[in-house]
Amino acid sequence: QYNYGIMGLSFRPGDACVVSTFRLKRKDDLWKVTIHEFLHSRGLPHCKKDDLKCLMQDAHGKNTFYMKNGLCQDCQKSLKNIIDNQ
Numbered sequence: 001q002y003n004y005g006i007m008g009l010s011f012r013p014g015d016a017c018v019v020s021t022f023r024l025k026r027k028d029d030l031w032k033v034t035i036h037e038f039l040h041s042r043g044l045p046h047c048k049k050d051d052l053k054c055l056m057q058d059a060h061g062k063n064t065f066y067m068k069n070g071l072c073q074d075c076q077k078s079l080k081n082i083i084d085n086q
Contacts, residue, residue, distance in 0.1 A: 007063065008033045010040035017041045029065040036065075043082045047075050 004006035007024060015042065017037035021030055036055050047056040052064065054072040059065070 005050075007059065008037035009067070010037040012040045012045065013043035014041045023063055024065070026066055029063070032065040032068055039079065044075065044079055047072060049074055054084065 006018070006020055007022075008017060008019040017040065019030065019033045019037055021027060024030060024033065032055055039056060042049050043058060046058040047054040049072050051057065051072040052070055053069050055065075055068045056071060056075045057064070057068065
């Protein structure tokens with residue numbers, strides 16, 4: 001598989017995550033990558049819906065964070081379940 005570098009990487013769940021600005025064309029997308037990886041570290045998986053605006057969508061090697069602006073309803077519910085069960 002071609003190594004396109006990372007924007008972020010996290011254990012799910014885990015105690016650590018890494019984010020990088022190297023592949024981000026818009027530096028203001030850094031907070032989106034950070035939230036995505038932090039939520040992975042809390043146990044939230046990639047979004048199962050085809051909602052391009054959801055922060056938890058798998059990037060599939062492409063930088064699509066400029067299109068993302070929040071969590072879809074399914075990811076919000078999953079996150080609430082994780083929080084309620086801690």
